[in-house]
Amino acid sequence: MIIPNSRIATNSLRAVGARSWAPGLFLLAVGAAFAVSPAPASGQDTGTPQAASSVTQNDVKLVIGGDTIKNNSQGTLSVVGSALQFTTGKAKMEVDASSIQDISTNEDSRQDITGAAHFATMAIPYGGGRVLALFSHKVDVLTVEFKDAQGGYHGTVFVLPQGQAAPIKKQLVAMGAKAKVPLAEPAATNK
Amino acid sequence: MKRRTRSVSVIFPAALASVLLLMVGSLFGQPASGDSKSAQKFSASSIQIEPTDPGDIPMPVEFRMAIYENLITQIQKTGKFQHVYRSGDKDAASVPDLVTLRTTARAFTKGSQRKREVTTVSGSTSLTLAVHITDHSGQTLVDRDVKGKVRFLGENLRATYDFSKKVAIIVRDTF
Numbered sequence: 001m002i003i004p005n006s007r008i009a010t011n012s013l014r015a016v017g018a019r020s021w022a023p024g025l026f027l028l029a030v031g032a033a034f035a036v037s038p039a040p041a042s043g044q045d046t047g048t049p050q051a052a053s054s055v056t057q058n059d060v061k062l063v064i065g066g067d068t069i070k071n072n073s074q075g076t077l078s079v080v081g082s083a084l085q086f087t088t089g090k091a092k093m094e095v096d097a098s099s100i101q102d103i104s105t106n107e108d109s110r111q112d113i114t115g116a117a118h119f120a121t122m123a124i125p126y127g128g129g130r131v132l133a134l135f136s137h138k139v140d141v142l143t144v145e146f147k148d149a150q151g152g153y154h155g156t157v158f159v160l161p162q163g164q165a166a167p168i169k170k171q172l173v174a175m176g177a178k179a180k181v182p183l184a185e186p187a188a189t190n191k
Numbered sequence: 192m193k194r195r196t197r198s199v200s201v202i203f204p205a206a207l208a209s210v211l212l213l214m215v216g217s218l219f220g221q222p223a224s225g226d227s228k229s230a231q232k233f234s235a236s237s238i239q240i241e242p243t244d245p246g247d248i249p250m251p252v253e254f255r256m257a258i259y260e261n262l263i264t265q266i267q268k269t270g271k272f273q274h275v276y277r278s279g280d281k282d283a284a285s286v287p288d289l290v291t292l293r294t295t296a297r298a299f300t301k302g303s304q305r306k307r308e309v310t311t312v313s314g315s316t317s318l319t320l321a322v323h324i325t326d327h328s329g330q331t332l333v334d335r336d337v338k339g340k341v342r343f344l345g346e347n348l349r350a351t352y353d354f355s356k357k358v359a360i361i362v363r364d365t366f
Contacts, residue, residue, distance in 0.1 A: 063253075063348060065260045104252050143252045152277030153242060155256030
């Protein structure tokens with residue numbers, strides 16, 4: 001009883017033909033290729049960058065520490081591949097994430113006017129205080145400490161628009177950069 | 192009239208020559224007076240700069256980095272050393288007459304650029320650091336407290352530039 005039934009089953013399968021097997025085999029092959037390929041899994045473990053998650057920030061000031069770039073240069077800061085890159089119109093600076101010893105942001109760098117100085121701004125006639133307030137750029141400071149090929153220690157300070165330092169730090173830490181102070185979660189979330 | 196013009200033509204070059212001689216003499220005289228100011232001069236082919244130790248002072252990291260980077264730039268500018276090595280540079284280990292510059296924070300007051308611009312009397316940033324230069328055997332060559340300030344105009348980090356310039360003067364006088 002069992003044998004004929006099984007024969008019937010196999011026969012019916014054969015009868016369905018290669019047409020129904022072909023898509024299944026194709027899906028199986030694609031699935032196996034994804035399962036065997038180690039790239040995505042190790043990418044998450046070792047911090048290999050993913051092109052889709054790169055961060056770019058314009059209007060960044062390199063305050064100090066750009067070897068070939070002049071202090072106080074304005075440019076674009078981005079995470080390209082596994083490196084932090086700062087480019088101006090003329091020059092480019094690149095720091096590999098793995099060479100970063102510490103990366104820190106400073107949200108306390110804002111220079112708010114309080115106390116006596118606040119009253120002084122209020123006393124400025126014709127709305128002068130308000131004009132001054134227009135120039136009170138609230139900024140983020142990103143400090144990167146890294147080692148060059150010779151083991152030489154470098155420190156680079158960037159000034160970014162407010163709230164933009166945290167995503168860059170987060171991205172670099174994910175790629176293997178060290179950070180003594182972990183990134184605060186609320187700073188990373190945007191509402 | 193002719194006598195007068197002749198006498199003028201003789202006196203004028205003589206006066207000019209004497210003025211030039213005085214100027215040259217004063218130029219040669221300057222280094223000698225400068226030398227007499229400094230007590231002892233040391234010689235070293237290379238210097239290594241260590242990052243600023245914050246000690247117990249809550250000095251922001253960007254200030255420490257700015258001090259370190261400014262020190263490297265300003266000491267390179269003195270032209271007193273063949274090499275100015277960064278901390279951790281492998282090549283520095285093989286230099287026999289290497290001297291090391293260390294800085295430790297003693298005091299720090301972070302001011303405000305806005306306050307300085309508005310009030311001109313408050314908001315100055317000041318930092319004081321102990322500057323310590325030792326030779327390869329560990330003997331102290333320089334041990335001084337140096338202050339950096341930004342009073343009226345300029346960013347807070349300019350205090351680190353002011354400090355580094357002062358350290359460069361000390362290095363210039365010492366080596």
